[in-house]
Amino acid sequence: MASPAKLAHVVLRTGQLQPMLDWYLEVLEGTVTFANEAIAFLTYDDEHHRIAIANTGASQRPGDSHTGMHHIAFTYANLADLLGTYQRLNNQGIKPFWTINHGPTTSMYYADPDGNNIELQIDNFETDEQLQQFFDSGAFAANPIGVEFDAAELRARYESGEPIAELVKRP
Template structure:
């Protein structure tokens, strides 16, 4: 048996192809690899597309009463990258609706124009061993959701030189 070696892309149905394309390009600092009136392929790295949008005419937004995808997550290499993205998007009026330190990740959740949720995150542990040691400590079991944080306060603390370990420690 073989497992996949990566998750290649997420495909979303939309009734507002242009608006959604522009939003994902802005948020992910991506580029269009293919687009027409029916679909758009977007990427931000060497994959031919990470997000695809299909114009279906759909207008009903996903909600808690719907089955389906809850959110898609995108991991940044560094806390500086995540916070820089937060500041860039915030300046453009795109603000997260939820910021939470899950333990394994420090995460910011955004809602796209169709109401889909995406998570922008960093990994809080440098090694798998450290992550699994933390899972084994019972901290995640005691609080599997995490602790909320103020992103502006996190930026301030980061810019003041506070250590990475302190910045990503769950309160």
Template sequence: MARTNLSGKVLPPSRLAHVVLRTPESKPMLEFYKIFLGARVVAGNDSISFLTYDDEHHRIAIMEVPDCGDKNRMTAGLDHISFTFETLDDLLVAYQQRKAHGIVPIWCVNHGPTTSMYYQDPDGNVLETQVDNLSTVEESMEYMASPEFAENPIGIDFDPEDLIKRLESGEPEKELKKRPNIGPRDFGKIPLLNLPIPAREKSGIVKNGA
């Protein structure tokens, strides 16, 4: 072990490992996440289950706590969890596959740095699926430091079905991911801020996508 410099910057972790979700009903949540992420259960019992969809041993854990209360959107805490796709085509394919299972987004928005779709799970936890719009992290950071992004850090809404048609017609991904400049946008009118808690179904699918 190298001598530790206690006065310098704290050594950052190599990556974010996993998220643990607390729920009063684990079965609907497990079914939802298996579909939503194309995930599999690595291990589990009646109290907790561990899921993965990539090379990590688990990315999501679902912990059943029967007496925990319903989600309250007006309390401080985590707002959403985000998952990245490599291409716009991949993002839209996953959208179509989820839609076939009755899972549809609650908000689709081009933020500028990303093209994003937001969903919610049976407990009302918000999930983002996204694709980077720019080629490098440096380009994304430069855009986020621009006057255009400062004026409107929210973005502009889009229709995923329209995006699919344009992509299938041969329009380049690079052009489809460009965010039009619409000027300022009211932060208080973001759909996620006033989102109702979803009704559960036995399948774990969220009714009407909300």
């Protein structure tokens, strides 16, 4: 038995192909690899497509009472990239609806034009051993959701030179 080598892509259904495509291109700083009136493929790395958007005519927004996927998460290399993306999107009027330090990650959640959620995050621990120590400490069991933070304040603290280890430490 072999596990997959990677997660290749996610396909989203929509009734508004162009607004969805435009939003994902902006948020992920992606490029279109193929698009017609029925489907669009976009990527942000060396994979031929990470997101496909199918124009099915769907119009019902997902909600908490629906089964299915809750969100898709994208990990950035470092806090500078995450905060730079936050500022770039904020300047475009794209704002996170939830910012939270889960402990293992510092995360910003956004909703696309159809109401699908994405998480932009960084890993807070440099090694698996550090992450396991955090889990073993009981801090995650005591609060598995995390602590909300103000993204603008976090960015200001980062720009003032506060150590990254302090910025990503869950209070």
